[in-house]
Amino acid sequence: MKQIWYVINIALVALALPGGYESLSPEKLRHTNPDAIFYCVILLLTPLFAIWSVQYSIQRWNHRRLARPSLSRNPLNWWHDPLQSLFISTCIMISTALGSALRRPTIGSLGFWTLAVYVCVALGLLVGQILVYRIYRENIIAA
Numbered sequence: 001m002k003q004i005w006y007v008i009n010i011a012l013v014a015l016a017l018p019g020g021y022e023s024l025s026p027e028k029l030r031h032t033n034p035d036a037i038f039y040c041v042i043l044l045l046t047p048l049f050a051i052w053s054v055q056y057s058i059q060r061w062n063h064r065r066l067a068r069p070s071l072s073r074n075p076l077n078w079w080h081d082p083l084q085s086l087f088i089s090t091c092i093m094i095s096t097a098l099g100s101a102l103r104r105p106t107i108g109s110l111g112f113w114t115l116a117v118y119v120c121v122a123l124g125l126l127v128g129q130i131l132v133y134r135i136y137r138e139n140i141i142a143a
Helices: 002-023 036-060 082-101 110-135
Strands: none
Touching: 002 082, 036 082, 036 110, 082 110
16 A cells, blocks of 8 residues: 555656646636735745644644654545645645746746745745644654
């Protein structure tokens, strides 16, 4: 079963790269409205989401020990394995941001602001992941 999760996790991250590139196509950007305040809210709330998801797992499901993330586990199990889900989600968003950056949007265009959304989510998840590892370091065990 571990081999299947390796393939699925790597495929999710790898498919996010062309997905990010395709998301900046002119057809996909029609009828979008960038808003700088929204990006700031995303950047502030995604670390809080990361901390909340781990806290919820510890309190609600009584998971005192959290396994370190690896590529050999299910990435969709937020309540029982939040570090795994957070790690794969961060990797996917970084891959999406890199894919959209490959299209090289011009500064100030809709593509640039869409790229800014992806970067804000990726950066927020990355900061959240770092905070989670610092806050809950005594709860984290080897997988």
